[in-house]
Amino acid sequence: MPDRTVGRIYADFMKDNNITADSRLQVQFIEDPDLAYVMQRYREVHDLVHATLFMKTTMLGEVTVKWVEGIQTKLPMCIGGGIWGAARLKPKHRQLYLKYYLPWAIKTGNNAKFLQAIYFEKRWDQNIDDFHREMNIVPLTKA
Template sequence: MYKNIGHRLASNLSNGYFNEDFSKHHVQLSTLQRTILAAGSAAVSLVDPFRGDMIACLGETTGKYSLNYCLEKMKLSDEGHKILLEKPRINTKTIDMTYLENLPDGTLGKTYHNFLKINNVTPDSRDHVKFIDDIELAYVMQRYREVHDIFHAVLVMPTTMLGEVTVKWVEALQTRLPMCIGGALFGASRLRPRQRQLYIDHHLPWAINTGKKSNFLLSTYFEKRWDQTLDDFHREMNIQPLV
């Protein structure tokens, strides 16, 4: 269902758009600085898992090898390779939200739009990558951040703690990012008793199965699939929705 054609956007998605942002926000770190930031952000993230800035910092300072793994996985598919070549961005400047709103119910784009509206979130909230020196790996991390909410939408998982931990398991198994592994392992400790039972009985086994058996979601050029039905997408990606 991937369409290798132009897709509807509100502005240009050229490679240079990301390169410019990278140059503007990049911060060079020494080995010592990187170690201190990694340790500090890990400690704060454990105490307060809603500190998005600390989780972002943790991901950037500990994710080099996992990002290399993701980069190589993306290169293996035409769709992933196209993403790396064009470096598209997902925010309200690049995505025509009115177009998504007017798509038929049950399409990927409408599902994503509804997810943002219901959960009162915006694609503009994702931090810029700062502490990754390699521009290709920096883009992979940026892409991961910007499609995270789309993962929630297509996996039909809300932004509750249970939904977040479930998505983190899928991401951990697919990307191998330490911050995702940590979020999956330690996030469950914050679940309420009712949520914990659902997690053990249903969400955890489903997330592990989905993470291992579904296609590599980070290689999905979502912007070229907005009009694809969610049912079609699930079949293509080998995802069995959790009922």
């Protein structure tokens, strides 16, 4: 994929983190096939959210993504991940989290289009800046 496309950003994210689209285990303990599919899709989209929000898989990046997801989905596991993950941040990252990442995550979670409903697979060749504009995502900037 060309540089600055959703597909390239996702592929680079996957390569950098040594994972594949099939790395996620199948959902367990959900008997209803429709609900199981929704949770499986959540798992698949999670990595796409990381990539398109430019959030690394560090504790700080994970907590930030969990807040965006928690605000949008209201899933207890996302909200819990945001709360309990933030409690584990080291002082330096906690300062960055409180000053930049958390306010940005709250704004993004509230203002962006519902990320779980995006058909990412049809957007591989879309420029990331156009994607951000369409989804109402303002990338995080630190002053």
